[in-house]
Amino acid sequence: DTAGKVIKCKAAVLWEPGQPFKIEEIEVAPPKAHEVRVKIIATGICRSDDHVVEGLIKDNKYPVILGHEGAGIVESIGEGVTTVKPGDKVIPLFLPICGECRGCVEPKSNFCYKSDIGRKTGLMSDNTSRFTCNGKRIHHFINTSTFTEYTVVDEMSVAKIHDDAPLEKVCMIGCGFSTGYGSAVNVAKVEPGSTCAVFGLGGIGLSVIIGCKVAGASKIIAIDVNNKKFEKAKEFGATECVNPKDYENPIHEVIQKMTNGGVHYSFECIGNTNIMVSALLSSHVSCGTAVIVGVAPSVSTLSFAPMLLLTGRTIKGALFGGFKSKECVPQLVSDLIAEKFKVDGLISHKLPFNEINKGFEMLRNGESIRTVLKF
Numbered sequence: 001d002t003a004g005k006v007i008k009c010k011a012a013v014l015w016e017p018g019q020p021f022k023i024e025e026i027e028v029a030p031p032k033a034h035e036v037r038v039k040i041i042a043t044g045i046c047r048s049d050d051h052v053v054e055g056l057i058k059d060n061k062y063p064v065i066l067g068h069e070g071a072g073i074v075e076s077i078g079e080g081v082t083t084v085k086p087g088d089k090v091i092p093l094f095l096p097i098c099g100e101c102r103g104c105v106e107p108k109s110n111f112c113y114k115s116d117i118g119r120k121t122g123l124m125s126d127n128t129s130r131f132t133c134n135g136k137r138i139h140h141f142i143n144t145s146t147f148t149e150y151t152v153v154d155e156m157s158v159a160k161i162h163d164d165a166p167l168e169k170v171c172m173i174g175c176g177f178s179t180g181y182g183s184a185v186n187v188a189k190v191e192p193g194s195t196c197a198v199f200g201l202g203g204i205g206l207s208v209i210i211g212c213k214v215a216g217a218s219k220i221i222a223i224d225v226n227n228k229k230f231e232k233a234k235e236f237g238a239t240e241c242v243n244p245k246d247y248e249n250p251i252h253e254v255i256q257k258m259t260n261g262g263v264h265y266s267f268e269c270i271g272n273t274n275i276m277v278s279a280l281l282s283s284h285v286s287c288g289t290a291v292i293v294g295v296a297p298s299v300s301t302l303s304f305a306p307m308l309l310l311t312g313r314t315i316k317g318a319l320f321g322g323f324k325s326k327e328c329v330p331q332l333v334s335d336l337i338a339e340k341f342k343v344d345g346l347i348s349h350k351l352p353f354n355e356i357n358k359g360f361e362m363l364r365n366g367e368s369i370r371t372v373l374k375f
């Protein structure tokens with residue numbers, strides 16, 4: 001029984017930006033009050049993790065254990081924890097739900113103020129870390145840190161899921177699937193018969209396509225600079241695929257022409273500010289909505305003429321597809337078990353955890369959609 005004791009285990013530590021991950025033996029302290037220690041069984045690799053490796057997220061703390069798309073089993077709980085117990089299958093939540101802050105009590109908001117996304121402490125909510133390596137403090141990452149055999153999360157950052165959940169699949173619900181799918185169904189609120197354009201066909205963009213299809217879109221235009229992504233996009237429901245490199249005109253002109261005046265909904269799923277503006281310009285002049293899903297470098301800004309909005313367009317964005325995480329994740333998992341949607345196609349590769357650097361390499365060179373690391 002490991003409850004109450006320090007656990008020594010393997011983790012992928014990023015000592016500084018621009019470096020490969022190092023598999024290290026770390027110590028994971030027991031959970032304090034209102035905290036949960038989780039044995040991670042599987043974790044996906046999302047581009048946001050890579051943005052941190054690349055140093056694009058200003059003020060992120062290093063050394064750090066990244067990873068925010070995992071699934072696992074509760075090993076032990078701290079005092080006062082009531083929503084999970086040892087042995088429960090769980091998904092860590094990179095966007096917590098404290099249930100009390102203004103972000104949580106607003107029915108239309110899913111952004112909890114206790115989230116570390118804006119604060120970037122790299123710590124638990126009590127401002128300390130549960131990870132050490134060779135006596136050095138290692139930081140947490142956005143309330144999750146799934147690139148480790150064991151992690152500790154605040155109770156508000158973990159959801160109990162169905163006992164039958166296949167953890168190697170449902171880890172996709174921890175970020176990629178929910179973020180993309182929710183961007184279509186919750187954030188854009190795509191309607192039957194509407195037209196959509198999805199920029200960037202990674203795990204996030206493909207999940208947007210799944211959402212657009214479920215919502216009954218009549219046209220789903222999938223856009224990527226990598227032709228290899230088109231097969232999957234079509235499989236998920238894209239009606240047309242466009243590579244901007246095949247055209248001399250700017251991509252928004254191409255989309256405007258293909259749709260006789262712009263799509264109802266466009267989605268930026270890359271993290272490129274130029275493409276965010278392209279997405280806006282691709283939408284209908286007065287009833288179009290552009291949804292920003294991609295995470296752009298923190299120092300960047302958007303620049304476009306206000307007239308683009310005055311004519312009636314909408315630009316919006318969301319984290320985690322607008323889902324209130326702790327309430328919605330268990331239902332998403334149950335829906336997956338009931339085969340209301342599939343995430344299998346999102347997972348292009350599975351690797352043992354210690355090959356994490358290979359997984360990131362495949363993301364960077366465009367070979368993979370999602371790689372799931374298995375412990």
Ligand code: CND
Nearest residue numbers: 047048200201202203204224225269270271294295319320
């Ligand atoms: P991934 O890198 O797998 O996909 C991006 C796709 O965009 C790739 O297929 C590229 O080929 C393509 N691409 C790159 N440049 C261009 C371009 N100029 N024009 C067209 N296509 C291009 O990334 P992912 O799907 O894992 O993540 C996508 C973004 O979403 C990324 O910025 C990530 O940080 C962000 C994100 C957001 C959220 C959220 O809650 N909003 C959560 N997780 C990740």
Ligand code: ZN
Nearest residue numbers: 046048175176
């Ligand atoms: Zn993510």
Ligand code: ZN
Nearest residue numbers: 098101104112
């Ligand atoms: Zn809150």
